[in-house]
Amino acid sequence: MEQEDIVIEMSHITKDFPGIRANDDVTLQLRRGEIHALLGENGAGKSTLMSILFGMYQPDSGTIYKDGEPVTILSPNDATDLGIGMVHQHFKLVECFSLLDNIILGAEDSRLGFVTKKKGREKVNALMDRYGLHVDLDKKVSDVSVGIQQRTEILKMLYRDNEILIFDEPTAVLTPQEIEDLMQTMRSLAKEGKSILFISHKLNEIMEVADRCTVLRKGKCIGTVATKDTNIEELAEMMVGRNVSFTVAKEEAKPGKTILDVKDLVMRDHHTKKNTINHVSFDVREGEIVALAGIDGNGQNELVQGIAGLMPIESGSVIINGVNVTRRSIHERIKLGMSYIPEDRHKHGLVLDFNLEEDFVLQTAKDKQFAKHGIIKKKDRRDYANELIEGYDVRSGQGSVTIARSMSGGNQQKAIVARELDRPHCLLIACQPTRGLDVGAIEDIHKKIIHDRDKGTAVFLVSFELDEIMNLADRIYVIHGGELVGELDPKKTNIKEIGLYMAGAKRDDRKGNQQ
């Protein structure tokens, strides 16, 4: 116990993937009881480094020490034996299992081959009380919000008595309130002596909760700093290698004719027999960005999927560019000029087993540009892919033939944004367009969205990030309980007021809402 407080040291780790060195001689030390942030651009190799620690990949060279002893971690089981747990960037829960089953899965007690859940439930209940992480254990994963799914993942780690907790971008999918709760949880875990490794692109979170921060750039370790000795700008510069501006300059909007017109829309959940969207009316005109603010689970997903045609509409109408599309197919909506950045990039946004050039033409594969008489024009498709990769800085190991599944989360997101922004369109529905992107990429995408607006696109933005909304929006609607409770002007309001609307504490009586 000479080096008393270093629990984990990853020393000179190098890892190659086809076409790319994901980690290049990276050294990282984790002290006991600290919250250690890992920061870096999209594709810098953060997830890879953590996956190595969790035993999912083998490093090509380098050694991992636990409590000063070199260890070999060949699989997540080994990692669990060493007390290392991980919450992945994309959750790994079994959809059709209950939360309890998910938590105890793989560590369950059994008697004569039958699983006995009673003990497990008691232990989970104790953990929930101790850390204030409450979930309804009997619900199925598919029925709960991402925030709850994440709590489940955390409980899963705690249930296994892990002492080293890895969080890969835990806050990307959370609402501000949930983030606040998570920060609180992390602090109390650290106080209990658990050591936390935490990946995030949100610098203010890192400043708030982390003790130290290690910065990666293009696989290399740039350095480790104590957060109390640094500031947001410095961190951003360390990570991107240039100055980043957090607000994007934009001109006054010049709205033109109405592109998206939603009238008295009602949507229903046929399981619960409740209205998820209740008499919602609004419009988006060309050349303006209209943002929808709200706490997750208040009907944003339903509203957007109703407009996009993925979910059925009960009554009311959706009009795109003058055409009533309420009962029309998704294909027709796309032909009318709808672009849509979906909230769930793995479910809707990408075919993960396609490569980039195939994923870039998901909607346009049959267009003259990419096919002739039903035969794919491979070269044109490849050229187009390279253009997008260049223009949107999509980083990957093998360029246009990289399989989407192997790309880093942020770069997958960039690929979707590139496809939707580049396709000819008059309406852009953007759900969490910058989810999981680094600050440099966010700046870039924000600029591109504003540029798109200036070209005359009607932009409908859904975001949980109030900063993003304040930054981009020309008009703001707030949704609460499936109803629009307020229409605000970003110049005349502030985050606090929006928060009141979001929480349902304040509401305007707008014409569309009642009766």
Add this chain to the structure above:
Amino acid sequence: MSEAKENKKPLYRFVRTPFARSTGASLISILIGILCGFLIMLICASFANADPGEGFALLLAGPFSSKRYAASQFGTMLFYTGPLILTGLSVAVAYKTGLFNIGAPGQFLMGTLGSLLVALSINTTGNRGLGILVWLLAILVGIVLGILWALIPGALKAFFGINEVITCIMTNWIAANIVTWVFSARPDLMNTGAGKTGYLIQPSVTGNYTPTLGLDRLFHSGTYNSYLDMGLILAVLLAVLMWFILNKTTLGYSMKACGYNKEAARYAGMKHRFYIMVAMGIAGGLAALAGSLYYLNPNIELQWQSVYQELPSYGFDGIPAAFLANCNPIGVIFAALFIRYLSASGTFLQKAGYNKYFADLIIAVIVYLSGFARFFRERIERTQGIRDKLGVSYFGYIGWKCKRFGAKFQGCFSSKKQKEETTVTKPSDSQSEEGGKK
């Protein structure tokens, strides 16, 4: 400390490419399969009066088991390969669209039904030109029937979301009963020759059989011609066509998109119902053509009476042919050839005292193991990774693995009590020393 060796030997790098890894994995599955087969032969030899050595040799020799008839046996093996390629393609194409077409036997039967009804009802003996026209018509009718038949589970899946596996199995049996029922009403098509009961006449009787293009004589043993006809050529061409459709056309692109991620396909405005129907249609057509080509061979006759009792194995054999080839249409050609090669020894195995179905058994084992190909690929990857890291040879790796296992095993007994109290266990101490020494 363990540094990765900067090894630049070409062989070293080759065995680490994805191609080498997956081919290696397939070969390992096949090898283990053959070994298991041999084991079973050994075991059976002890209570049947059989010679395992000879049996194994016969099995590996395939169609060459019989020296005298090797050429014609080989040609006949090629003939049997054709329909298998087609049912394999049927399963593979459907699978690429996310459908498990276990209905190939039924579609195969519907193809048989349609083709034989046409080919046996019209007599064109003496006029080969007309015969070929009727043959074409017979094939077309068979294909259409097969497509329509496959569209039943296709439509149920597309419009009502009913699992295609269940509906396919049901349509299989319905097809089998229809075939028996229809032919029982056609006594005019029966072969009334001596010693034949329940057989239909051969298409060569009515003159509407598959052109052989002289291929049957190309592979002959003495006066004994093989069965080979142009069906094999058609099957290979169709495999190439399927490969082209899946990889080079927008149709294939959309079908794959629906198969890999239905939600994303829907999001992108693709009509996933339509593509499910198209995929099932193509699958049905291919399986039906397999049936048509098989029974339109001049030498084959249908035992119609027992069809309702047993589904044709061709339909089911398509599944292993497809999966052994990882659903790659070109690969299906070789997988089908391989399977037929092994089963060609079938009747000859009796010489060594084995039942003629023994070859099928061994194929089944190999196919079963082909399901593990992916598992082997991952093992290869991991082993190579660990070896690189420890910088040890293959034997060094095995030694290391044994020690590690021993340590785990001990840990299970010694630290059981400890586990309960101090929840943080360290059964890894012994193994960490290992890592450190290297």
